[in-house]
Amino acid sequence: KKEYRIAVLPGDGIGPEIMQEAVKVLTLVGEREGVTFVCEEGRIGGIAIDTDGTPLPEETVKLTKQADAVLLGAVGGPKWDQNPGHLRPETGLLGIRKALGLFANIRPATMHSSLVDASSLKPEVVSGVDLIVVRELTGGIYFGEKKRYDGPNGEVAEDQCIYNEAEIERIIRVGFDIARKRQKRLVSVDKANVLESSRLWRKVAERVAADYPDVELSHQLVDSCAMQLVRAPKQFDVIVTENMFGDILSDQAAMLTGSIGMLSSASLAAGSFGLYEPVHGSAPDIAGKGIANPLATILSVAMMLRLSLGMDEAAAAVENAVWAVLEAGHRTGDIATDRSKAIGTVEMGQLVRDEL
Amino acid sequence: KKEYRIAVLPGDGIGPEIMQEAVKVLTLVGEREGVTFVCEEGRIGGIAIDTDGTPLPEETVKLTKQADAVLLGAVGGPKWDQNPGHLRPETGLLGIRKALGLFANIRPATMHSSLVDASSLKPEVVSGVDLIVVRELTGGIYFGEKKRYDGPNGEVAEDQCIYNEAEIERIIRVGFDIARKRQKRLVSVDKANVLESSRLWRKVAERVAADYPDVELSHQLVDSCAMQLVRAPKQFDVIVTENMFGDILSDQAAMLTGSIGMLSSASLAAGSFGLYEPVHGSAPDIAGKGIANPLATILSVAMMLRLSLGMDEAAAAVENAVWAVLEAGHRTGDIATDRSKAIGTVEMGQLVRDEL
Numbered sequence: 001k002k003e004y005r006i007a008v009l010p011g012d013g014i015g016p017e018i019m020q021e022a023v024k025v026l027t028l029v030g031e032r033e034g035v036t037f038v039c040e041e042g043r044i045g046g047i048a049i050d051t052d053g054t055p056l057p058e059e060t061v062k063l064t065k066q067a068d069a070v071l072l073g074a075v076g077g078p079k080w081d082q083n084p085g086h087l088r089p090e091t092g093l094l095g096i097r098k099a100l101g102l103f104a105n106i107r108p109a110t111m112h113s114s115l116v117d118a119s120s121l122k123p124e125v126v127s128g129v130d131l132i133v134v135r136e137l138t139g140g141i142y143f144g145e146k147k148r149y150d151g152p153n154g155e156v157a158e159d160q161c162i163y164n165e166a167e168i169e170r171i172i173r174v175g176f177d178i179a180r181k182r183q184k185r186l187v188s189v190d191k192a193n194v195l196e197s198s199r200l201w202r203k204v205a206e207r208v209a210a211d212y213p214d215v216e217l218s219h220q221l222v223d224s225c226a227m228q229l230v231r232a233p234k235q236f237d238v239i240v241t242e243n244m245f246g247d248i249l250s251d252q253a254a255m256l257t258g259s260i261g262m263l264s265s266a267s268l269a270a271g272s273f274g275l276y277e278p279v280h281g282s283a284p285d286i287a288g289k290g291i292a293n294p295l296a297t298i299l300s301v302a303m304m305l306r307l308s309l310g311m312d313e314a315a316a317a318v319e320n321a322v323w324a325v326l327e328a329g330h331r332t333g334d335i336a337t338d339r340s341k342a343i344g345t346v347e348m349g350q351l352v353r354d355e356l
Numbered sequence: 357k358k359e360y361r362i363a364v365l366p367g368d369g370i371g372p373e374i375m376q377e378a379v380k381v382l383t384l385v386g387e388r389e390g391v392t393f394v395c396e397e398g399r400i401g402g403i404a405i406d407t408d409g410t411p412l413p414e415e416t417v418k419l420t421k422q423a424d425a426v427l428l429g430a431v432g433g434p435k436w437d438q439n440p441g442h443l444r445p446e447t448g449l450l451g452i453r454k455a456l457g458l459f460a461n462i463r464p465a466t467m468h469s470s471l472v473d474a475s476s477l478k479p480e481v482v483s484g485v486d487l488i489v490v491r492e493l494t495g496g497i498y499f500g501e502k503k504r505y506d507g508p509n510g511e512v513a514e515d516q517c518i519y520n521e522a523e524i525e526r527i528i529r530v531g532f533d534i535a536r537k538r539q540k541r542l543v544s545v546d547k548a549n550v551l552e553s554s555r556l557w558r559k560v561a562e563r564v565a566a567d568y569p570d571v572e573l574s575h576q577l578v579d580s581c582a583m584q585l586v587r588a589p590k591q592f593d594v595i596v597t598e599n600m601f602g603d604i605l606s607d608q609a610a611m612l613t614g615s616i617g618m619l620s621s622a623s624l625a626a627g628s629f630g631l632y633e634p635v636h637g638s639a640p641d642i643a644g645k646g647i648a649n650p651l652a653t654i655l656s657v658a659m660m661l662r663l664s665l666g667m668d669e670a671a672a673a674v675e676n677a678v679w680a681v682l683e684a685g686h687r688t689g690d691i692a693t694d695r696s697k698a699i700g701t702v703e704m705g706q707l708v709r710d711e712l
């Protein structure tokens with residue numbers, strides 16, 4: 001019997017609640033497919049700061065390194081907001097990305113037809129939106145050298161944005177590989193009219209394009225991409241961009257759909273290893289109330305089955321179960337038009353499992 | 357008789373056409389108000405590359421330095437897109453910002469009620485949007501040191517993002533000063549959970565806030581701001597942010613209104629000196645056809661009258677003339693719902709002058 005080790009990091013806020021439902025779905029998939037998922041829990045973020053005195057304990061890194069894939073809930077909360085940098089929940093997130101070499105962040109923004117009303121955009125502008133933002137996740141200004149010193153005009157702060165060709169090439173290739181399996185249109189986003197790192201980015205993108213003659217590559221400046229995402233988001237198939245721009249554009253793209261409680265993401269290393277998490281945060285304001293939407297985390301399980309474990313059919317089954325539940329009209333509070341009819345986290349999880 | 361010297365830089369593409377209408381409006385204002393505007397033309401961008409071999413001739417810098425304010429059309433076009441950095445039109449734009457110390461870019465995004473249909477957002481989400489993005493314009497990653505060299509993983513490119521307290525303080529003060537005259541709500545946007553320059557930014561914003569107890573200051577991370585601009589743009593009054601984030605967010609905010617041909621901007625130095633330009637680009641595809649919308653440039657004249665020349669009433673008169681023309685149903689192609697009825701650049705300019 002096939003066995004996979006899954007590191008489960010529920011994190012903070014609504015993390016534990018939504019993760020519980022996701023793990024139940026995973027267990028059911030295991031029973032149906034005759035596969036054992038050995039789920040081992042680890043701590044990250046605020047809970048780890050409280051328990052271990054660091055947002056990313058060594059133990060957690062070890063656990064995840066021994067796993068076939070990682071499921072993450074969400075990290076952060078007001079309790080730790082005033083902490084110094086090394087004791088902040090996000091530092092755990094940045095740390096695990098670096099420690100596991102998760103250089104490729106895959107963020108689909110898909111407008112599911114039954115949720116069109118949730119968007120702040122006109123139905124004719126958003127219905128049919130189906131794009132993926134591929135974001136470089138372990139380089140650029142996030143991980144460059146930082147400095148702080150005194151100068152003649154007061155304190156000075158510096159962040160270095162640095163990329164080498166190899167780092168750019170591997171993420172551009174991820175973009176091309178994904179586009180090849182879709183509509184074969186890749187938009188590489190940079191600020192080549194201002195930044196040196198963007199000029200190198202564009203040069204590498206052009207070079208790699210020669211290996212993908214079947215994919216159409218175009219370039220957009222980050223400011224015009226931010227405009228185009230608002231104006232006509234349907235024009236996009238796959239967007240590939242560097243870390244900081246990807247942070248902004250993937251969140252903007254997510255919000256176009258209006259249902260951020262539905263969106264999942266993958267952060268991949270070389271090979272098949274990856275970390276999977278919902279796009280939304282830890283939502284401390286509704287934590288513990290049992291009303292959080294578990295669907296983004298359940299859809300993260302589907303992404304994991306497909307991208308790290310090669311279980312394409314099981315992945316599709318989970319996704320179809322989610323769509324079926326939505327089409328039957330079930331909604332958690334965040335996506336409900338009539339909030340009085342909203343159902344809770346556990347109930348939503350159960351409905352998905354029933355459908356499976 | 358009062359006399360002002362205005363440096364007029366039409367630039368490329370539709371620049372000359374729209375500038376012509378703006379200058380006519382300015383001349384009319386002068387006649388009405390008994391003020392002489394001495395308009396002196398200079399070259400910048402592509403036209404300067406062709407004529408002077410540089411996108412920013414010394415002569416132009418001199419001309420603008422002797423002026424009371426500068427009007428700019430737009431720069432750039434496919435003809436110069438493949439040029440090396442120092443021979444690109446944008447380099448002229450970055451150069452003039454630096455040469456004139458234009459550190460504060462003011463970008464209003466206002467949804468005029470008669471243009472609500474032009475937006476890709478739902479009417480209830482955008483109608484009433486009235487926000488201003490205050491962008492730092494002469495610092496940060498735009499003007500930090502750039503490097504390119506060979507390393508073990510291929511070429512390496514570096515951009516340095518650098519800010520000192522004085523640079524941050526003066527732009528934060530501009531944000532507070534503007535907010536004070538409006539709804540008194542200032543959102544400072546940064547990425548303080550990742551960037552050292554953002555942590556300094558936030559610290560300075562907090563310190564300066566003590567001088568503005570009547571203005572409510574809050575902080576947003578750049579990724580959540582990009583989300584909130586899509587989800588609920590009406591929540592914003594004034595946004596202040598650094599150069600790169602401001603480039604992205606101001607363009608995103610502009611596009612929310614759907615009528616980028618209507619938006620003007622000011623780039624201010626210390627004191628009252630400023631450069632005024634439409635937000636849209638040089639639109640090479642429609643250049644010379646006489647169909648470009650001159651209203652953003654005419655509204656830039658209004659901003660100049662108000663912010664650099666202290667002629668508040670004349671500024672309001674120009675703005676009201678523009679709104680009246682729109683309310684009477686006149687539209688250029690870019691904002692027309694029925695394109696067959698669209699009018700041309702000169703006709704639109706004439707209508708505004710008639711109204712004045």
Ligand SMILES: CC(C)[C@H](C(=O)O)[C@@H](O)C(=O)O
Binds near residue numbers: 090093247549579
């Ligand atoms: C929490 C933060 C450091 C993180 C990032 O900026 O990468 C988050 O915004 C994300 O997109 O995962």
Ligand SMILES: CC(C)[C@H](C(=O)O)[C@@H](O)C(=O)O
Binds near residue numbers: 194223446449450603
């Ligand atoms: C042309 C370019 C260099 C410029 C910028 O990035 O500042 C433009 O996008 C702007 O916003 O004025």
